[in-house]
Amino acid sequence: MEKHLYTFFIAGGSELAVRALANFDRLIRPRLEGGCTLTVVDILKEPRQAREHRVVATPMLVREQPLPVVRILGDLSEGAKVLDQFGLTGNDGGSVLPNSRIAGEKP
Amino acid sequence: MNELLDVAPIRRVPTGMRGFEHISLGGLVEGRNTLLVGTSGSGKTLFATELLYRAVTIFGRQAVFVTFEEKPADIVRNVQRLNWDLPTLVHEKKLIILDASLDRSVVEVGNYDLSGIISQITDAVKEIGAKLVVLDSLGALFYQFEIPGILRREILRLTDHLQELGVTSVMTAERLEEYGPVTRYGIEEFVSDCVVVLRHQLSEEKVRRTIQIYKLRGDRHYKDEFPFTIEFEGLCILPLSSAQLELTQASTAERVSFGNVKFDEMAGGGLFQDSVILFSGPTGCGKTLMATTFASEACRRGERVLYLGYEESRPQLIRNAGSWGRDFETWERAGLLKIVCQYPEAQGFEGHIYAIQREIEQFRPTRLVLDSISALERIGDVRHFREFVIGLTGFVKQQQVCSLFTSSSPSLSGGISITDAHISTITDAIVLLRYVEQNGELSRGVIIIKMRGSQHDKQFHEFSINNQGLEIGQPFVHVPTALLGIASVS
Numbered sequence: 001m002e003k004h005l006y007t008f009f010i011a012g013g014s015e016l017a018v019r020a021l022a023n024f025d026r027l028i029r030p031r032l033e034g035g036c037t038l039t040v041v042d043i044l045k046e047p048r049q050a051r052e053h054r055v056v057a058t059p060m061l062v063r064e065q066p067l068p069v070v071r072i073l074g075d076l077s078e079g080a081k082v083l084d085q086f087g088l089t090g091n092d093g094g095s096v097l098p099n100s101r102i103a104g105e106k107p
Numbered sequence: 108m109n110e111l112l113d114v115a116p117i118r119r120v121p122t123g124m125r126g127f128e129h130i131s132l133g134g135l136v137e138g139r140n141t142l143l144v145g146t147s148g149s150g151k152t153l154f155a156t157e158l159l160y161r162a163v164t165i166f167g168r169q170a171v172f173v174t175f176e177e178k179p180a181d182i183v184r185n186v187q188r189l190n191w192d193l194p195t196l197v198h199e200k201k202l203i204i205l206d207a208s209l210d211r212s213v214v215e216v217g218n219y220d221l222s223g224i225i226s227q228i229t230d231a232v233k234e235i236g237a238k239l240v241v242l243d244s245l246g247a248l249f250y251q252f253e254i255p256g257i258l259r260r261e262i263l264r265l266t267d268h269l270q271e272l273g274v275t276s277v278m279t280a281e282r283l284e285e286y287g288p289v290t291r292y293g294i295e296e297f298v299s300d301c302v303v304v305l306r307h308q309l310s311e312e313k314v315r316r317t318i319q320i321y322k323l324r325g326d327r328h329y330k331d332e333f334p335f336t337i338e339f340e341g342l343c344i345l346p347l348s349s350a351q352l353e354l355t356q357a358s359t360a361e362r363v364s365f366g367n368v369k370f371d372e373m374a375g376g377g378l379f380q381d382s383v384i385l386f387s388g389p390t391g392c393g394k395t396l397m398a399t400t401f402a403s404e405a406c407r408r409g410e411r412v413l414y415l416g417y418e419e420s421r422p423q424l425i426r427n428a429g430s431w432g433r434d435f436e437t438w439e440r441a442g443l444l445k446i447v448c449q450y451p452e453a454q455g456f457e458g459h460i461y462a463i464q465r466e467i468e469q470f471r472p473t474r475l476v477l478d479s480i481s482a483l484e485r486i487g488d489v490r491h492f493r494e495f496v497i498g499l500t501g502f503v504k505q506q507q508v509c510s511l512f513t514s515s516s517p518s519l520s521g522g523i524s525i526t527d528a529h530i531s532t533i534t535d536a537i538v539l540l541r542y543v544e545q546n547g548e549l550s551r552g553v554i555i556i557k558m559r560g561s562q563h564d565k566q567f568h569e570f571s572i573n574n575q576g577l578e579i580g581q582p583f584v585h586v587p588t589a590l591l592g593i594a595s596v597s
Contacts, residue, residue: 011222020217043223047230055223056207057252071210074217081216 004036005065009055012044016075020059023076031088117325120168120238120275123161124154126344130329131320135275136301139324140266143279145305150316150337151279154305155243156182157341158277160191162239163201170239171231171274172204173224176247179204189341203231209251219252221261225268232272240274246281300324306332313455313487318344334494336457343461345498363473363509366404369579373555373564378536380473381507382559383500385480385530387514388540393551393572394513395419397540398476399428400577401511405474406438413472413508415463416448417482424448431576445470451483456495459483464502475503479513480530496530535559543569543583552583 008024010017021040029036043050043058053062063070063086076082083089119133128134135141145151155172162168174182182204183193196202207224228240245262252258269276282304302321307314317332335344362377371377378384386397398414405412416424424446428435438444447466454462467475477499484492503510512534531537536558543552554567566582 009223011220011226014220014222016218016220023217043226047226050223050227051205051230054206054210055227056210056221057219057224058222059219060213060223071213072216073213074215074219077217078215081214085214085216 003065004032004034005039005063006036007039007041007053007062007064009041009043009050009053009058009060009062011058012042016059019077020061020075023079023082024061027076027079027082028086028088031083119326121166122158123165124157124342124344125340126333126335126346129346130318130331130333130344131323132326132328135277136323136326137275138270138273139300140269140276140278141301141303143277143303143305144282144321145279146282146284146307149305149307150335150342151281151305152177152182152185152243153337154342155241155277155279156186156191156193159202159239159241160186160193160196160341163196168238169201169235170203170241171228171235171237172202173207173228173240173242174204175207175209175242175251176244178208179206189339191341200235203235203237205231209247215253219257221258221265225265228265229268229272232274238274240269240272240276242276242278244279244281246279310487315455315491316457334457334491336455336461338458338461338465340465343457345457345460364404366400366402366407367577367579369568370400370553370577373553373568373579374536374558375561375563378509379560380509381504382535383503383510383512383533384536384538385512385514385534386538386540387516389516389518389542392540392542393553393570393577394515394540395424395427395478396431396572396577397538398478398511398513399424399431399433402444402474402476403428403433403438403576405472406441406443409443410474411443411445411470411472412474412476413466413470414444414446414476414478415466416446416478417451418479419448421446421448430574431572432574433576445472451486456483456487456491459486460495460498460502463499467503467506467508472508475508475510477510477512479515481514493530496533500530500533531557541567543567545583553579 006024006028008021010020024038029038041049043055049055057073059073059075061072061076070085072082072085080089118137119131119135120137121128121134143151143154159170159172162170172182177185186193193202193204197204205224205227207227231237232240242265248258248262249255266276266278301323304319304321305316306319307316309315316335316337318335319332320328320330329346333344333346335342337343361380363380364371364377365374386394388394402412402414414424419427425435435444435446439446445466449462451459463477480496483495486492487495500510512530514530537556539554539556541552541554543550551570551572552567553570555563555565568582569580571578571580
């Protein structure tokens with residue numbers, strides 16, 4: 001079975017961080033078969049981690065496994081884009097539209 | 108109200124950058140943010156890097172460099188040729204470079220802030236006890252992140268945060284025009300305590316770089332543009348114009364010999380050690396002879412002299428001197444004489460003045476010959492030429508280098524050259540060399556027309572050139588208008 005390894009860099013208990021984690025649980029977690037391991041790094045407590053991983057802006061979600069490594073920035077409020085980046089569209093029966101819809105095409 | 112009474116006065120931190128303290132009257136403002144703006148290629152990153160390097164190496168102040176644009180490896184490589192060893196400073200925990208350069212692979216999926224870099228900076232400042240934070244450049248953030256609204260808010264938060272940390276900070280930002288809006292994204296609206304503008308413009312096919320302290324809230328500073336050059340030691344600001352016009356040079360009464368007894372007599376007992384003498388005359392009238400005589404005297408006394416030639420080559424100068432019984436080559440080998448010949452067009456005024464200053468600082472001569480200063484006037488406009496002469500005379504006087512400049516007058520019969528008109532008030536003494544026609548025979552004459560702070564002979568003396576060099580004779584009689592270059596009737 002494929003391993004799912006994610007790291008979320010957040011800044012403390014900010015509104016953005018709370019929303020980002022909630023969106024992760026709502027959007028991504030249910031779509032990963034066999035569950036996933038999510039490491040949450042609070043860069044306010046562990047700034048060295050931010051330096052090491054070159055985290056300039058937060059929240060920053062990194063998919064470590066499966067490869068390739070994908071880094072996305074933001075509170076995951078743009079759900080379609082998030083799923084598109086991780087190639088998770090359609091995993092739950094297509095409730096989320098793909099981001100790359102062609103202009104003029106009927107939804 | 109009590110809070111207001113406790114406000115600390117503005118304190119300045121020196122940068123150690125050549126000329127910056129002078130034009131800013133003290134350096135950066137401590138604990139505040141300075142915005143450094145300029146168009147692409149104006150030298151912002153080098154300026155920023157030098158600030159760090161000087162802070163660490165001269166003042167022992169630890170620093171943090173946040174790079175939004177170039178990779179740390181590129182920054183290190185860029186300054187390698189200046190012999191700035193940044194990796195060692197990083198290794199010794201005197202400098203931290205935070206890599207915040209663009210990561211193309213990141214996609215934005217919602218709202219975000221810059222807590223990442225703010226927390227990195229805070230951590231780095233505390234780790235090494237940094238006093239200076241440099242961020243290069245804010246403009247790159249606007250390429251890196253898509254939403255300008257978020258960025259404005261976050262840059263403001265970042266600057267507030269830097270102020271809270273109590274560090275002095277410098278941010279760079281782009282501008283599109285040399286004389287337009289201060290910055291491209293209006294960053295100065297919220298980062299606005301101090302603004303420094305770097306410019307570079309092509310003028311007559313030469314690049315002229317200038318620096319201007321546009322704003323320095325709460326303290327005095329010069330407001331003009333000052334030229335600067337980028338040399339092998341880094342940036343060099345040349346406070347040529349108003350800043351040098353404060354005539355603060357010390358004045359000595361010490362006299363030195365010109366190298367000719369008769370001339371010393373004419374000058375009332377020799378030249379002042381901290382003076383600048385101008386020899387003006389038509390071509391072939393003996394200016395180089397005068398310069399050689401003056402230079403040789405230093406060598407004879409075992410002192411060093413720097414000879415800058417802009418018209419003749421080194422072999423020519425050596426041959427000329429040889430024909431007057433002066434052995435330049437021996438003196439050069441003895442380390443008493445240094446001849447530097449260059450085409451005036453080889454560089455701009457800023458480059459020349461920097462090169463001269465550098466030679467003087469390294470060679471430490473007691474005398475300087477500049478042959479001829481009029482050859483330099485053609486490399487730029489009159490105002491910049493004048494600034495160059497003021498800057499140079501100010502420097503040599505301050506260093507107490509007795510200097511002789513030669514100047515060619517435009518016609519054989521003399522007359523006033525552009526050089527003479529512009530620098531006659533700047534030099535301390537003016538000596539005219541003229542051809543004098545008597546009964547169809549041409550001879551040469553010399554007269555001191557000005558000598559600041561001393562009595563001098565006001566007569567027009569005949570002089571000749573032989574294999575021993577200069578020989579000054581008796582004053583001419585019946586040469587009523589030789590000074591103006593009109594043939595005499597006798």
